[in-house]
Amino acid sequence: MNSGRTLNPEPSRPPDGRRIYRVSELTRLIRVALENEFGSVWVEGELSNVHVHSSGHVYFSLKDESTQIQAALFRGDRRHVQVELRDGLKIRAFGDITAYEIRSQYQIIVHRVEEAGKGSLQEAFEQLKKKLAAEGLFEAARKKPLPMLPRRIGIVTSPTGAAIQDMLNILGRRFPNLYILVAPVKVQGEGAAAEIAAAIDTLNARGGLDVLIVGRGGGSLEDLWSFNEEVVARAIARSALPVISAVGHETDFTISDFVADLRAPTPSAAAELVVRPKAEFEQWLAQWAGRLARGLRQRALELKNRLLKVERSDVFREPRSLVKQYRQRIGALHAGLAREVRHRLQRRQQRLDDLGLRFRKQALVWRDAKKQDLRRLAASLKALSPDAVLERGFSITRSADGRVLRDAARVAAGERISTKLHRGTLESEVVKGGAHGGKEK
Amino acid sequence: MAEKKNDQKMTFEKALARLEAIVAEMESGQLSLEKMMEVFEEGSGLVKFCSGQLNEVERKIEQLIKKGDGTETAPFEAAAAK
Structure with missing residues (x-):
């Protein structure tokens, strides 16, 4: 009843030496033994027969190549599981090993689920990303500028996918006369990464190309995994030619995208980004x-x-x-100027003329005044002239030698004298010389 | 020799950048007629160069094929490959 450490518990009743279990008893013992032996475990496998019961519990099988184990995820635990459970999905489940006694079926009651691969791949991805980032491989300064006019384009991809066809169609439409060299490679599975890396090196070594596109179409995380491998990342990093990474869909990010000089969300987008029409x-x-x-x-x-x-x-x-x-x-x-001069001269002349006129007028006035003066003077002079005196009866007596005689004593008897009268002259001889008897006038 | 080197180095990008500079210079109206003719000549040469670059390469789609140690090219036939 209580737990025993051994699969060979004490028989309840020993008839004739044999120990016979009831089914339920045995089953219970097995269950307890299982639970005790395994307890809680992690198990990895692929989902199949996923069935969601109306109760909200999920029942499924976990299998690998050859075997399977039944599993149940009860409604209460389902809330904590982020992974969408579907057939074919590889998961890791954490749960308790137990037995369903009614059917004697051992099973795992799952409490936690994570996608298998994803955990480890995600981890690898983060580790490589961290490592390469630390080396500076993702730095913007390392990125080579894409040529504005790439006329020779190398494409590293699968020769059979839709991706290459899409790219060729788009490129042909945008720029009819391009030289395109396809390096056909495996893009998933064993050895794909090495092929991709080698092709990048080969295209670089050949020369004559302007730019490379490295990529593939969409797929699962595992499908795209080659582009998360270090060998590819290193090949892209050492490429002398600019590299456009074009892996999967818009939502897929790969290490190649980080290392490449340009990330295109899809191969078709790469064809559009690489060259303008x-x-x-x-x-x-x-x-x-x-x-x-x-x-x-x-x-x-x-x-x-x-x-x-x-x-x-x-x-x-x-x-x-x-x-x-x-x-x-x-x-x-x-x-x-001449007019001015003339004008001035005229004005001066005028003034001179005026002056002359005035002068002449004055002169006439003066002259008239002088004439009168002269007439007056002449009259006075006339009154004073000897003639006028003679006219009044006086006479002038002169000696023989013409001297006017004023003194009778100066004349001796016998001397000839002449006397001028008012009219005519008398010649006479002095009879008696003069003495100073009278007053001479 | 330096000129030859320049010619070898001339790229579509450089030609376009120079062309842009030339046009800007011309449109600034600062150039003498003589200089104008000179840069116009140069610009015309660049347009010709760029146009040549656009048409220089012939349409061809090839694929790499491993041949011994090395590789060679052959016409690409995607449809047949699948």
């Missing part, structure tokens, strides 16, 4: 050529306009007329 290039070039020509035309036009402007300016249009203009201006200046 040729038509776009041609359009570009046409635009540049157009701008070039326009630039020159515009500049030429500008210069021409400037030239025209200069030509239209006075100096260039008619130099002679300019000289003429200057002459005219000088002439006008001259004329103005």
